[in-house]
Amino acid sequence: xxxxxxxxxxxxxxxxxxxxxxxxxxxxxxxxxxxxxxxxxxxxxxxxxxxxxxxxxxxxxxxxxxxxxxxxxxxxxxxxxxxxxxxxxxxxxxxxxxxxxxxxxxxxxxxxxxxxxxxxxxxxxxxxxxxxxxxxxxxxxxxxxxxxxxxxxxxxxxxxxxxxxxxxxxxxxxx
Amino acid sequence: xxxxxxxxxxxxxxxxxxxxxxxxxxxxxxxxxxxxxxxxxxxxxxxxxxxxxxxxxxxxxxxxxxxxxxxxxxxxxxxxxxxxxxxxxxxxxxxxxxxxxxxxxxxxxxxxxxxxxxxxxxxxxxxxxxxxxxxxxxxxxxxxxxxxxxxxxxxxxxxxxxxxxxxxxxxxxxxxxxxxxxxxxxxxxxxxxxxxxxxxxxxxxxxxxxxxxxxxxxxxxxxxxxxxxxxxxxxxxxxxxxxxxxxxxxxxxxxxxxxxxxxxxxxxxxxxxxxxxxxxxxxxxxxxxxxxxxxxxxxxxxxxxxxxxxxxxxxxxxxxxxxxxxxxxxxxxxxxxxxxxxxxxxxxxxxxxxxxxxxxxxxxxxxxxxxxxxxxxxxxxxxxxxxxxxxxxxxxxxxxxxxxxxxxxxxxxxxxxxxxxxxxxxxxxxxxxxxxxxxxxxxxxxxxxxxxxxxxxxxxxxxxxxxxxxxxxxxxxxxxxxxxxxxxxxxxxxxxxxxxxxxxxxxxxxxxxxxxxxxxxxxxxxxxxxxxxxxxxxxxxxxxxxxxxxxxxxxxxxxxxxxxxxxxxxxxxxxxxxx
Numbered sequence: 001x002x003x004x005x006x007x008x009x010x011x012x013x014x015x016x017x018x019x020x021x022x023x024x025x026x027x028x029x030x031x032x033x034x035x036x037x038x039x040x041x042x043x044x045x046x047x048x049x050x051x052x053x054x055x056x057x058x059x060x061x062x063x064x065x066x067x068x069x070x071x072x073x074x075x076x077x078x079x080x081x082x083x084x085x086x087x088x089x090x091x092x093x094x095x096x097x098x099x100x101x102x103x104x105x106x107x108x109x110x111x112x113x114x115x116x117x118x119x120x121x122x123x124x125x126x127x128x129x130x131x132x133x134x135x136x137x138x139x140x141x142x143x144x145x146x147x148x149x150x151x152x153x154x155x156x157x158x159x160x161x162x163x164x165x166x167x168x169x170x171x172x173x174x175x
Numbered sequence: 176x177x178x179x180x181x182x183x184x185x186x187x188x189x190x191x192x193x194x195x196x197x198x199x200x201x202x203x204x205x206x207x208x209x210x211x212x213x214x215x216x217x218x219x220x221x222x223x224x225x226x227x228x229x230x231x232x233x234x235x236x237x238x239x240x241x242x243x244x245x246x247x248x249x250x251x252x253x254x255x256x257x258x259x260x261x262x263x264x265x266x267x268x269x270x271x272x273x274x275x276x277x278x279x280x281x282x283x284x285x286x287x288x289x290x291x292x293x294x295x296x297x298x299x300x301x302x303x304x305x306x307x308x309x310x311x312x313x314x315x316x317x318x319x320x321x322x323x324x325x326x327x328x329x330x331x332x333x334x335x336x337x338x339x340x341x342x343x344x345x346x347x348x349x350x351x352x353x354x355x356x357x358x359x360x361x362x363x364x365x366x367x368x369x370x371x372x373x374x375x376x377x378x379x380x381x382x383x384x385x386x387x388x389x390x391x392x393x394x395x396x397x398x399x400x401x402x403x404x405x406x407x408x409x410x411x412x413x414x415x416x417x418x419x420x421x422x423x424x425x426x427x428x429x430x431x432x433x434x435x436x437x438x439x440x441x442x443x444x445x446x447x448x449x450x451x452x453x454x455x456x457x458x459x460x461x462x463x464x465x466x467x468x469x470x471x472x473x474x475x476x477x478x479x480x481x482x483x484x485x486x487x488x489x490x491x492x493x494x495x496x497x498x499x500x501x502x503x504x505x506x507x508x509x510x511x512x513x514x515x516x517x518x519x520x521x522x523x524x525x526x527x528x529x530x531x532x533x534x535x536x537x538x539x540x541x542x543x544x545x546x547x548x549x550x551x552x553x554x555x556x557x558x559x560x561x562x563x564x565x566x567x568x569x570x571x572x573x574x575x576x577x578x579x580x581x582x583x584x585x586x587x588x589x590x591x592x593x594x595x596x597x598x599x600x601x602x603x604x605x606x607x608x609x610x611x612x613x614x615x616x617x618x619x620x621x622x623x624x625x626x627x628x629x630x631x632x633x634x635x636x637x638x639x640x641x642x643x644x645x646x647x648x649x650x651x652x653x654x655x656x657x658x659x660x661x662x663x664x665x666x667x668x669x670x671x672x673x674x675x676x677x678x679x680x681x682x683x684x685x686x687x688x689x690x691x692x693x694x695x696x697x698x699x700x701x702x703x704x705x706x707x708x709x710x711x712x713x714x715x716x717x718x719x720x721x722x723x724x725x726x727x728x729x730x731x732x733x734x735x736x737x738x739x740x741x742x743x744x745x746x747x748x749x750x751x752x753x754x
Contacts, residue, residue: 030513031513032511032512032513032514033513034513034514035494035496035510035513035514036493036494036513039455039496042496069515070514070515073498073515073516073517073672074496074497074498074516075496075497075498076455076456076497077496091417092417092418093417093418093574093575093612093646093648093662093663094417094418094574094575094580094648096417096662097574097575097576097648097650097654098575098576129456130415130417130499131415131416131417131418131419131420131456132205132456133205133414133419133420133456133457133572134205134206134209134244134420135244135418135419135420135574135575135646135648136206136243136244136245136247136572136573136574136580136581136582137206137209137210137244137247138574138575138580140209147205147208147209149209149210149247
């Protein structure tokens with residue numbers, strides 16, 4: 001990594017910490033702001049790395065153990081970064097009845113990734129969620145932020161495979 | 176701002192809307208968006224702009240859910256002097272044709288001109304003929320997308336909570352005002368005492384729509400009677416049941432109705448501050464409620480003196496981070512306080528000691544959305560809907576193996592049969608109805624022989640299910656019940672907060688027993704053990720999550736025991752020769 005890139009990265013990091021600071025300030029540094037602050041941190045970092053947890057504890061004047069306790073209680077907080085590309089499969093009741101488990105199995109086997117996990121090369125995460133609330137279009141998947149209704153295992157597999165192939169080609173081109 | 180200003184704003188918006196000959200409503204709720212409504216909306220806007228008609232000809236409005244989610248994207252056209260028309264599966268192509276038919280009005284004109292020209296022109300010029308034919312074909316194609324509004328899906332519904340949803344722009348306070356919004360709040364603040372408001376709601380027999388069905392008016396009375404300098408009102412928008420999205424739809428598609436209900440509740444109990452607690456999985460709902468709060472502050476509907484009456488109230492949003500148990504009120508309050516969302520023993524009830532020890536009333540989104548109508552139309556009107564013990568309407572998210580799925584609002588007491596076969600249009604293909612699952616992981620499965628049971632709190636409880644928040648999933652014969660029960664128990668194992676042993680350990684053991692039975696290794700004693708364990712978890716758990724977690728197993732054991740027994744006997748038959 002060149003020096004220029006390095007300073008760019010740390011600047012970006014500063015920006016993210018500033019966003020956390022703004023949330024803390026908006027909530028008057030009250031203790032009950034913890035959940036809101038963690039939500040913000042998860043949003044800007046994409047996950048909750050340890051230094052961020054320490055930072056939040058320090059700024060809110062609460063013990064780190066409490067920050068960790070709250071962060072691990074709620075499902076939406078993650079402690080590992082997600083893959084470059086994600087597929088969220090809804091496993092709510094309506095989607096389950098319409099075969100979302102087949103989609104999960106297909107993706108899991110095809111890309112060698114556990115549900116809720118990320119591939120070894122960090123290119124793809126398979127997330128399973130309980131109900132996205134689009135039950136009328138079950139089964140529903142979200143591929144890189146795009147919601148798709150009435151999904152089929154074959155269709156989702158094809159789409160994810162294509163995205164990953166394109167990403168791989170781009171990477172090779174850059175090398 | 177006072178009442179007169181509000182009325183002036185409403186009037187202004189009404190006349191603005193009335194100047195358009197044609198208004199095109201495009202549903203942009205989550206379901207339709209995932210079917211491509213974003214594209215549909217921009218195509219409609221571009222097509223209307225491009226048709227070059229006068230400014231007062233047509234307007235395209237972004238609205239919320241129109242109900243029939245399985246046919247999304249949905250577009251409704253309301254033109255002056257014409258019956259409203261609804262179109263389904265509206266692609267960009269169809270959107271163009273809708274504008275061509277309803278806005279340009281060139282559809283028929285052009286065809287007739289073309290025909291007239293064809294008569295006088297060179298008989299060998301096929302261009303005109305071809306154009307006319309193409310137009311006719313398109314018209315026919317468009318007609319295929321037309322959804323008749325006299326379908327039982329629409330005619331069997333009664334809309335109270337959803338009355339403006341799908342008809343207004345949820346991001347525009349003025350649009351809600353133009354439809355009579357905040358009139359109930361003005362009436363309450365100017366003409367009624369807080370006690371009268373509590374009485375009116377009590378008289379209406381409105382019961383909590385979050386699932387338990389506690390009388391709302393009674394809760395408000397308790398909140399009112401509590402003596403404290405500071406009281407709170409919380410809107411429970413932590414809709415965690417998989418298969419349910421009623422509250423999300425109301426918050427997204429008519430946020431001001433919920434806010435109005437909340438302010439009325441605050442006035443009734445004497446709260447000066449309130450929180451919306453919304454699931455983190457609902458980013459659009461969070462955004463719309465925040466926007467509604469900002470708009471209400473700007474117009475003096477929230478703040479130091481609500482509508483100039485001196486009543487002070489403000490509200491904020493708190494975001495849940497994915498914990499099903501936070502739908503339980505004591506857990507929810509802990510979460511608002513920024514702690515782990517674990518429930519605690521009641522009493523003390525939140526109305527005595529809630530958020531930071533202050534008296535707090537927690538109401539579900541749908542419950543509060545009923546309040547403005549109760550105030551405006553009166554408790555008697557509301558009580559005339561529904562059954563003896565369950566008044567009013569209920570919104571259901573109808574999903575699963577049905578022809579029409581989507582969001583419906585029906586009067587209490589309607590039979591499941593009417594919901595499944597009339598509104599839902601029955602099961603697709605030639606498969607048979609097997610069960611209706613209500614109440615999500617806390618509810619149960621109702622079999623075909625009870626299809627005529629009325630949908631109200633007491634009847635559903637008697638059938639071992641619950642009303643729940645309103646998820647209604649229909650399953651057909653392709654689903655095996657022990658698997659289905661395991662699906663829900665798996666959910667509860669994940670979501671158990673771990674505070675009390677019966678729920679934390681019990682649900683895991685129930686799952687293990689189910690696995691044994693489903694895997695073909697179970698015995699008849701295991702079935703008994705399963706049933707006993709379920710009853711134990713149900714009676715000994717601390718909060719609603721644990722006490723209702725065994726319901727899916729118990730109700731399937733009750734109505735579909737033969738499926739469990741078949742699994743067990745297979746095993747025993749297999750074992751006999753070995754002995």
